[in-house]
Amino acid sequence: MNVNIMNVDYSTKIPNNVNLSEDRQVLKALEGWHPGYMNWWGDMGPEGFQQSLVYLRTAYSVDPRGWAKFDYVKMPDYRWGILLAPQEENRVIPFGQHYGEPVWQEVPGEHRAMLRRLIVIQGDTEPASVEQQRHLGKTAPSLYDLRNLFQVNVEEGRHLWAMVYLLQKYFGRDGREEADELLRRRSGDADSPRMLGAFNEATPDWLSFFMFTYFTDRDGKMQLHSLAQSGFDPLSRTCRFMLTEEAHHMFVGETGISRVVQRTCEAMRAAAISDPTDIAKVRALGVIDLPTIQKKLNLHYTLSLDLFGSEVSTNAANAFNAGIKGRYHETQIKDDHRLQNDTYPVLKLVDGQVKRVNEPALTALNMRLRDDYTQDCVKGLLRWNKIISTAGYDFKLALPNVAFHRAIGEFKDVHATPDGVLIDDATWNKRRNEWLPSAGDGEFIASLMRPVTGVGEFAPWISPPKVGIDNKPGDFEYVKIET
Ligand SMILES: [Fe+2]
Numbered sequence: 001m002n003v004n005i006m007n008v009d010y011s012t013k014i015p016n017n018v019n020l021s022e023d024r025q026v027l028k029a030l031e032g033w034h035p036g037y038m039n040w041w042g043d044m045g046p047e048g049f050q051q052s053l054v055y056l057r058t059a060y061s062v063d064p065r066g067w068a069k070f071d072y073v074k075m076p077d078y079r080w081g082i083l084l085a086p087q088e089e090n091r092v093i094p095f096g097q098h099y100g101e102p103v104w105q106e107v108p109g110e111h112r113a114m115l116r117r118l119i120v121i122q123g124d125t126e127p128a129s130v131e132q133q134r135h136l137g138k139t140a141p142s143l144y145d146l147r148n149l150f151q152v153n154v155e156e157g158r159h160l161w162a163m164v165y166l167l168q169k170y171f172g173r174d175g176r177e178e179a180d181e182l183l184r185r186r187s188g189d190a191d192s193p194r195m196l197g198a199f200n201e202a203t204p205d206w207l208s209f210f211m212f213t214y215f216t217d218r219d220g221k222m223q224l225h226s227l228a229q230s231g232f233d234p235l236s237r238t239c240r241f242m243l244t245e246e247a248h249h250m251f252v253g254e255t256g257i258s259r260v261v262q263r264t265c266e267a268m269r270a271a272a273i274s275d276p277t278d279i280a281k282v283r284a285l286g287v288i289d290l291p292t293i294q295k296k297l298n299l300h301y302t303l304s305l306d307l308f309g310s311e312v313s314t315n316a317a318n319a320f321n322a323g324i325k326g327r328y329h330e331t332q333i334k335d336d337h338r339l340q341n342d343t344y345p346v347l348k349l350v351d352g353q354v355k356r357v358n359e360p361a362l363t364a365l366n367m368r369l370r371d372d373y374t375q376d377c378v379k380g381l382l383r384w385n386k387i388i389s390t391a392g393y394d395f396k397l398a399l400p401n402v403a404f405h406r407a408i409g410e411f412k413d414v415h416a417t418p419d420g421v422l423i424d425d426a427t428w429n430k431r432r433n434e435w436l437p438s439a440g441d442g443e444f445i446a447s448l449m450r451p452v453t454g455v456g457e458f459a460p461w462i463s464p465p466k467v468g469i470d471n472k473p474g475d476f477e478y479v480k481i482e483t
């Protein structure tokens with residue numbers, strides 16, 4: 001492990017552990033990009049609170065034993081830096097046709113276009129989520145949640161920097177052009193939208209935010225894991241460090257949903273409600289009923305499944321063969337890491353039913369990553385269902401069938417119930433609102449979204465967290481609001 005890069009140089013305008021002060025050309029490109037980024041943050045970053053002091057963590061090292069420092073920072077003063085995980089000595093390409101060869105420190109010419117495209121797609125998601133979440137500050141249920149929102153936002157900003165560094169350092173003029181385009185596209189914009197569907201959807205309320213950070217940031221986790229296996233070593237090291245930060249985003253999602261479920265169960269018990277599906281009665285208590293939570297889950301999980309692309313994909317096969325994008329936990333998998341003769345069971349539509357069909361493992365890599373994702377998602381559901389059963393309610397949150405509400409892949413042209421039963425258009429149109437949030441559900445949730453800014457106070461639809469950030473006590477002032 002290279003000790004020099006553990007600590008981060010904060011003396012330059014752009015904190016980094018990649019020796020930018022001696023890399024004049026890249027430093028110049030990044031400094032040229034910086035004002036545009038600050039303009040973007042001003043236009044599309046969190047609405048309001050830019051002059052407030054927020055208790056944020058900033059990465060000061062890439063040492064896994066202690067890499068973050070907490071302090072009050074105004075968001076525009078956050079030090080967005082370029083941080084790569086330490087270089088592993090003698091690392092070799094862990095998969096594909098170059099299996100076992102030394103990793104690349106420069107872009108391999110033959111795979112340049114593919115690599116650039118993957119970096120641009122990853123980069124595009126980072127600012128998109130900030131744009132989607134920019135309105136949420138004004139309805140935060142507590143200062144604790146407000147702080148978590150802003151932490152996620154500044155770190156997604158840093159992830160954009162991370163991808164822009166790779167583009168500017170390794171891809172010359174087209175890299176610089178792509179870096180500018182990343183600041184030009186806008187989430188949900190009719191003319192220049194973000195590249196992927198889920199990143200053009202609205203995040204209208206805090207339950208959506210928690211679902212997004214649980215399900216959509218988790219897609220990000222899976223993608224980063226696959227890219228962290230890359231034979232292009234700078235990409236691998238970049239993604240490895242991003243994953244350290246990403247864990248907190250999913251924590252925000254998982255505990256956020258836990259706290260909503262907790263509060264709903266407590267309120268139902270206090271009011272002696274025995275049927276959790278009696279929506280009107282539960283809503284009258286000012287909490288979000290479990291069936292509506294299930295609908296939000298259905299929406300965000302399926303939007304996130306679409307991010308994995310088509311189940312069978314030659315692009316995925318090419319990226320693997322090329323040594324650019326591996327599998328989740330590639331180095332821990334016990335096989336030949338080339339997959340030339342292997343198969344993988346893919347969910348397909350066969351005679352009107354969802355069935356597993358063996359496909360060449362190489363073209364089924366998106367399916368495999370999605371399966372790993374689904375397994376990872378289940379953990380949260382177990383926790384949430386534990387809260388419900390402990391409260392004495394017979395209700396289970398569940399992941400909908402893969403055929404339900406899909407816009408990409410094998411099931412995009414059919415309609416199915418959350419249980420995976422195929423239905424016709426008329427039935428879908430009639431019953432859709434039983435399974436996905438309706439306008440009325442949205443209005444109800446919106447009616448609960450009133451800001452709570454008192455120190456240590458929480459909105460009545462969500463429980464306080466079990467522990468504070470950085471072990472702070474319950475009455476800690478996470479954001480000093482400047483009006
Ligand atoms: Fe990110």
Ligand SMILES: [Fe+2]
Pocket residue numbers: 156217220246249
């Ligand atoms: Fe994230």
